[in-house]
Amino acid sequence: MDLSSLSPAAGANKKRKRVGRGPGSGHGKTSCRGHKGRGARSGGNTPPGYEGGQNPLQRRLPKHGFHNPRRREFEIVNLATLEERFETGATVDPVQLVERRLARKGLPVKILGEGKLTKSLTVQAHKFSASAKQSIEAAGGRAEVIARA
Numbered sequence: 001m002d003l004s005s006l007s008p009a010a011g012a013n014k015k016r017k018r019v020g021r022g023p024g025s026g027h028g029k030t031s032c033r034g035h036k037g038r039g040a041r042s043g044g045n046t047p048p049g050y051e052g053g054q055n056p057l058q059r060r061l062p063k064h065g066f067h068n069p070r071r072r073e074f075e076i077v078n079l080a081t082l083e084e085r086f087e088t089g090a091t092v093d094p095v096q097l098v099e100r101r102l103a104r105k106g107l108p109v110k111i112l113g114e115g116k117l118t119k120s121l122t123v124q125a126h127k128f129s130a131s132a133k134q135s136i137e138a139a140g141g142r143a144e145v146i147a148r149a
Contacts, residue, residue, distance in 0.1 A: 083115060108126035
């Protein structure tokens with residue numbers, strides 16, 4: 001075996017379509033573009049959602065709901081999750097939550113009171129629900145609110 005005997009796998013290389021090379025080629029005259037119309041012209045393309053002049057679906061459907069441009073999204077973490085993932089006396093902050101894949105980086109964290117907390121934890125987050133704060137302090141821990149960056 002030498003380099004001259006190497007060839008690509010069957011079906012790996014495809015011959016390019018040579019259009020406009022006469023009637024014998026099978027791709028002559030209109031060069032596979034059909035007759036007239038937008039697709040036959042140079043620079044003619046169809047934008048996404050175009051339905052041939054018919055009112056497109058996007059415009060036929062009614063608008064629905066309200067988009068609040070000032071909405072703040074929070075990463076939600078429940079007390080039950082903190083109970084099973086952290087040891088007693090640990091300090092829980094957004095950086096540790098991201099490391100343990102309980103929250104995504106860049107979003108503020110809110111702690112909610114779902115589940116039971118028996119361990120004494122120092123929890124630092126951007127927001128707490130009233131029940132979460134109460135449960136953390138009842139277990140002997142501290143709930144510290146940190147400022148948003």
